[in-house]
Amino acid sequence: MKRQAPFALVFIFGIFMVIQFFVPHETSENAYEFLLDWIIIIGIFALALGIWSLFKVSTEKIKNRKEASEYSYITLIGLFVMMAFGFTQRTGESWGLYFIWILLCCACIVALMTMRASVDQGKKRMWAIGALVTLVGAIVVAIFDDAWQFYFTDPQGFENTMFRAFFDYVMMPILATMFALLAFFIASAAYRAFRARNVMASLLLLAALLVMSRFNPYLPFAEYVAKASNWLMNVPNLAAQRAIVVGIGLGIVGTALKVILGIERGYMGKG
């Protein structure tokens, strides 16, 4: 039962979705929409598990004093502060004691983590008291400060300007820079891998060189290089893509069928 029931579920829902594809009727469409909604809702619970996992791994790192474990504090503080921004809102013009509240909460988290990490009983007690004090402080501030509120009433969500600012000035620059690292890595990968070791590597190298030179005005026959690389991107590329797409399509179809029929069980660790 414990082992077999999930595979029965896979089979039932898999077959249902296949049949649904051929039935345009309203009932089948409603069922389809429901199932997709369900996946999203289950995803929310999974996200909670995910955040828990991130939290646990970070605290474990601190506890085990692994290499670079101090940085886990930064992860946890970032996690909490951003979450706080996502669930609170300024009510008036000024921020009031909002940032003091944020600081108190951060201090509380740090104290809790350090408490977990410390071995000495006396130190443990000291950090516990610290955590308690900051927690009480944070609660007091949250109760008595009217400049901001927890907003479980505003459907718009991200009204908090701090949330926006963190997104624009912390997340976006890091994202864009991570992306820009590709410029360097594409260069080093090309240097490392484009060696004419054999026929295949030479073809790879020549095609890349040709396309990379397509707008180099200093090259002889520059005009033809541009045209040839255009053709390369248009014609052989199309052929190769189609061959790969058909292969991938059949691979997906074959794997999906094996999963539905219960032939493939590796995804449940039963291989």
Next chain:
Amino acid sequence: MQAFEKLMMLDRRWIFLLLIVVCVFTYVFDFSIPILTEPETEAIYNFVDSLPPGDIVFIAIDYDPNNMAELHPMTYAVVEHCWRKELKIIFTSLSQNGPGMVDQALRDLSDSLAQDRTYNGVEFKGREIVRGVDYTFLGYKPYYAIVILGMGQNFRLPFSNDYYGTPLDSIPMMQGVFNYDQCAGVIDLSGGNITDAWISYGQGRFGFPLFLGLTGVMTAQYYPYLGSGQVKGIMGGLLGAAQYEELADNPGRAKDGMRIQLSAHLVIILFIVMGNIGFFASKRRLSKEGGA
């Protein structure tokens, strides 16, 4: 011989360093590189260049901020060229965030047109660009295919007023201008499907000369239309924009971008070549040693 092996095993940080130095250098210090022009872009340039003053060109700015890097330089180059030639322009923007692009370009270009400039040896006096005389901006309307068709009958059908709320009938340059027939041609600068609508609904039904400015990734798939004659000219990506700037003798952002692109590409090619020299040299040495 040791040197060749070093060429092969170079620490990648040297590549990073050279790449960033070259990029920053070419970014900060202005110098010009020759741009090789292609007939597809020349067709657009020649079309604009051959028109007599007072003719009307229709320019569709159908791109969003995310395609700005490639398409905005085209707008700047083409519009500046048109206005220097004292042509009149009708703008539309059939992409939702397009009007912002047009606004920005109009502001910058009006400033630029106010100055005296020399292009291709011809001196142009600075002049004031007047809305309603030098250009009309019709604005944005959803359902681009229907808008394109409607404009083929009469611009007043989809746009009774221009973007700023002025009725088209009271705009000086729109007197006697009803549809594409009164325009010398249409230039569509687009980063998406709107191009297809311009080809099939616009050019296909009304037969005006159509020119395209496209993003780099789109370009290849529109070449067949050049062969069939439905499209008279194509500018592809930053490269196409740079070619137009080169032809118009008006170096701008696209040529700046191409300068950086070219030098970065040269750095990468240089390293590839170095790696291969090292590879072949050490292979030869190995085979010699093996032979001996």
Next chain:
Amino acid sequence: MKLQLLLLSLLILMFCVPVGAQEDSAMVDSLAVDSLAALPVPAPVTDIGLSDLPNDHGHAVVVEWTPSTDDGSGLANVVGYQINYGLSKDGPLDSVGFVPSASGSYEHVGSKDENDRTYIPDHTDLYYRVDVKTVDGRLLVSAEVAGPVQSSGQWYNTGRTAVLIAVALFSFLTIFYVQQAKAGKELYIRPIGGIEAVDDAIGRATEMGRPILYVLGLGTAADVATIASFTILGRVAKRVAEYQTPIMVPTYDPIVMTVAQEVVKSSYMDAGRPDDYDEDSVHFVTQSQFAYVAAVNGMMLRERPATCVYMGKFFAESLLLAETGSVAGSIQISGTDEIAQIPFFIVACDYTLIGEELYAASAYLGREPKLLGSLKAQDWGKGLFVVLSIIGIILANFGVESFGALFEVAD
């Protein structure tokens, strides 16, 4: 002569000045409007035909008509048609759509949600009228109201028969070859470079005493590439458990994390070492593409895995991962079905499974005959593709287009 010239220039002046002046331009446009208003009335549309839209969930009607005789010919002043509908013949009809001139049909597709503005009731009499819109923007209400018609949903989409045949054929082939394999028939499978390397790579990690990094990519559990990757992870984890080499599986998607935990845990149990399993070896990082990459890259340089395996869906991060892995000195094996990323993996990794090879690998690694059976079915699929293509090409050379229509699938 001079007088004539003077008169002529005066005349020209008289014409030119008003155009420039503001107040007189109104005169010009009133002239323009007058000339437009003077356009004669175009003929109305005829032969309005109504039918239920086939192969749908209902709530939709196809309206067809013969265009006005003044559309494109005759007076040539039609710009389009406005379609109106209502629940009774005499009652008011609402405008539901506009189509440009020269078109003779409109699909009126409504919502199935009662609360939606565009809701069309099923099994109810509906009435339609098609009005002509002219160049100068006038709407000429047609006298003819067609109807009634009823919309309804269908239980089978005839436009998808081609797919149904493909489903039947493929299922049959797969089950057939799986049965054959179960019966003990030998199936040849060609060697796949990357897969052979996996075992060596695990052995290498054990020798070096360094961990193995397994990256499942950015796919969700809904992507089949990720499911295939789970299977490969299962095999790798089992081998790893046997060798007692640590494994690290940072994940991007929380559901993928839970499945991966299940997979790794079961593999450790199968290997007979359930106690060695560390729940935190499979952990969640974040659901942001580049933050995930930043963390995995950091992990690579700090933990220095001997082997990095990338299997699943990858996007722009493919090269970021693979290059950092090479800095860390790891052996790298990759596989993805994301076509745009294959070149980067090919260039930066030691072994790359191209597209379908990823799916083949999950079957291949297990060496289980019944899993290999489906590979045979996939090969038949490719063979069929080639044969159909050749037939189609030959027919295309003779100008026969109808063969291609057999493969068109309705939305």
Next chain:
Amino acid sequence: MKRSTYLVFGGVVVLFALSWIFKSSVLEDGVYSNVWEAFKVTLAAFLTLAIFSFLYKDNPLYKFAEHLYVGISAAYWMCLAFWSTVVGNFIPRTFESLSAAFKQPYQPSSWDILGIPGNIIYIIPVLLGIMLLMRLSSKYGWLSRWPLAFIVGTTAGLNFVRYLRSDFVAQVSSTFVPLLGTPDSVSVWSSFDLNATGPVVALLSNWVIFIGVFSGLVYFFFSKEHTGWFGRTSKVGIWVLMITFGASFGYTVMGRISLLVGRITYLFGDWLGIVQS
């Protein structure tokens, strides 16, 4: 942490402060906003540099940026999921009182099962979600397989038909191209042009596409030994694949350099103000 780490951080903090002060003095307008604006611009610039420093080697600054980014982005997606999915989608369809509390319009279902509103069906995914959380318990952990089975089954079924359609059936007809001659191939040699527009090149291209697809598919054959003519065809196939991989690699370089230029523009234009963008 090592002493050098503290030194690095200390140095960076000093530099940050200097840059912040300088930037605030350069920016105009209101007193409050320009200090805050300058802080944001400087912060973004330092984070940019911290990530770039990874190119040299793993270092405290990169670690700082990385860990900060992970924490913030995880929270960002959680908030997004909560507000858009839970509050925006789930609650309005299930609980009237809760949707009022969140000021969401309640969307009752338009149908019912034996008098019970259809919305009750949303209880099932919630139950499945709770079963998923059971994995935290060692005793009932096996229950968490059920929701996973549900997800995998549904999506496998979904993908099975959809890919069979888009990657197989729909691809067949797109290979139907004439190989012997186009109807207008009279002036075959007069308009030889590499732009894939002339008739000769068009025909040649059709051949290349056909051979490419055919040999590429042969390469992906698993159940036949790649020897003899089959092996040679598969070799052609992998060559075609390699050429196109090389070409698309070369083609992508331009876009990646543009990304770098974007960051350089930020550092030199927006932050340092050396170059006007």
